[in-house]
Amino acid sequence: MPSRSPETPVRVPLGTKPLGIMGSLRAGQRNVLELIPEIATHAPILSGTTGKRWHMVMDPDALKHILRDRVDDYPKSMVTKLILGPAIGESLFVAEGEHWKWQRRAAAPVFTHRNVAALAPVMSHAASRSVARIAAQVGRGADVFAEMVTATFEVISDVTFSGGEGFDRETVHRAIETYIGQTAKVSLLDILGAPPWVPRLHRIFGSAGMDDMKKVADQAIERRRAEGAKPVPDLLDLLLRAEDPSTHRQMNTAELRDNLLTFIVAGHETTALTLAWALYLCAFDPAVQEAARAEAQAALGDRPATAEDLPALPLTRQIVDEALRLYPPAAFLSRTAQTTDTLLGREVRRGDTVILPIYALHRHHALWRDPDAFDPARFATGQKIDRFAYLPFGDGPRICIGASFALQEAVIILATLLARFRFTAIPGRDPKPVMILTLRPEGGVWLRVESA
Structure with missing residues (x-):
């Protein structure tokens, strides 16, 4: 069960006893964050063996070493690639080495401030549609997590495939939900450190829906190639003409599809979670919510927020930042050491798993x-x-390429909702933070909604 005192919002009760191999498996399948011991919120580094050697790092300087100074020596772990590879291939999120570098160079201009700001009207329209749906629930309880999933999926669908011709959103959304629910769980083979060629059966049988999703995306890409760019370029248009400035290489259909699916999966899931947790926190602290509402109403009146409003919404942005600290969507990262190293006096051997428990880092008492x-x-x-005590988007060369997009979207939607509604907690309905692939509120975030 989640735990909280009257003064603090819900948190994951971290472990106080060694788990062992089977205990680690059960915890990983139930809630990955239960693999983190409570002492991780006090210690700079922990090491151990559970099937294979691991090191859990919570020290900012050591994290800088891993994520920025020696990033090539600490690629994403094989477990991460086994979980995500069937869905997003060798896209930016999982590719390594030169294959990652050329994609990153090609895609980086797509996410410039100008391009992200140009996509803000899509976010404002989605915020307006969300207001209309929530207005129908005034006076009763609503699952704001489900609503935020809907709103952010509308945004990512519209900025990725504007117009949506031939793009079956329901198929894509259903495939994503099924994939996360069935294939992202840790297996005993992962815990034991079995090589990647040993089949994880639940991932083989759980990835069928992804094939349908890839076909939908491939067809949409080829249709756009034939028809040409939209009058106002969307994400697909920008990526179709993107090229690596060093080699002039452009993405083929498979590479475009894998990266678009990465943006779709990560883009709506993480922002929906951020917004749902932010609304929960506003309901938890009515005084903060009232101050943010006054700020939003003064800036917006009865219209949705826009990119131009962001400087007038500092408290709203602070709420988003604090939600990302307390409930980071990517709350548990792992790397595999490629060479011998030393971290805070601990020997790291080639093949060791290096864990970055962002959830513990963001709640570290030091x-x-x-x-x-x-x-x-x-x-x-x-x-x-x-800088390395707060890592909701990672850092270094592999920092999340869509961070500015996600933050802009979150502030626009949150400010629009707070200006129009008052959200209050429902006794006995605290959300339960559970991480499988991302840190989700199990059972939703149920709040009572009233007009502001």
Whole structure:
């Protein structure tokens, strides 16, 4: 069960006893964050063996070493690739070496500030549609997580395949949900460190829906090639003409599809989670919610937020940042050491698993004042936060390419909703933070909705 005191929002009860191999398997299948011991919120590094050697790192300097200084020596773990590979291939998220570098060089201009700001009207329209749906639930409880999934999927669908001709959104959405639910769970073979060629049967049988999703995406890409770009370029148009400035290589259909599916899967899931947790936190602290509502109403009146409104919404942005600290969507990362190294005096051998428990890092007692408390003011202008103590989007060369897109979308939608509605907690309906692939509120986020 999640735990919380009257003064703090829900948290995952971290372990206090060694789990062993079978205990680790059960915890990993139930909630990956239960693999993190409570001492990880106090210690800079932990090491152990559970089938294979592992190191859990919570020290900002060591994390900088892994993510920025020696990034090529710490690629994403094989378990990560086994889970995500069938869905998103060798896209930016999982590719390594030169194959990653040329894709990153090609895609980086797509996510410039100008291009991201140009996509803001899609976010504003989605916020308006969300207002209309929530208005129908005023006076009763609503699952705001389900609503945020709908809103953010509309955004990512519209900015990826604008117009949606030939793009079956329901097929894609259903395939994503099935894939996350069935194939992202840890297997005993993962815990034991079995080589990647040993089949994980639940992933083989659970990936059939992804084949349908890939066909839908391939057909949409080929149709766009034939028809030409939209009057206002969308993400697909931008990627179709993107090229590596060093080699002039462009993405073929399979590479385009894998990267588009990466943006679709990650783009709507992580932002929906951020918004759902942010609304839960606003309901948890009515005073913060009222202050954010006053800010939003002063800036927006009764219209949806736009990119131009962002400078007038600092508290809304702080709430988003604090939601990402307390409930980071990517709350548990892992790398595989490719060479011998030393981390904080611990020997790291080639093949060791290096775990980056972002959930524990964001609640570390040496790095954060009152770490389990909801306090958006910690992100106010002038507050100093160690860059590698706060990693909702990672860092270094492989920092999330869509971070600015996600933050812009989250602030636009959150401000629009807070200006129009008041959200209050429902007694006995605290959400339960559970991580399989992302940190989701199991059972949804149920809040009572009233007009502001």
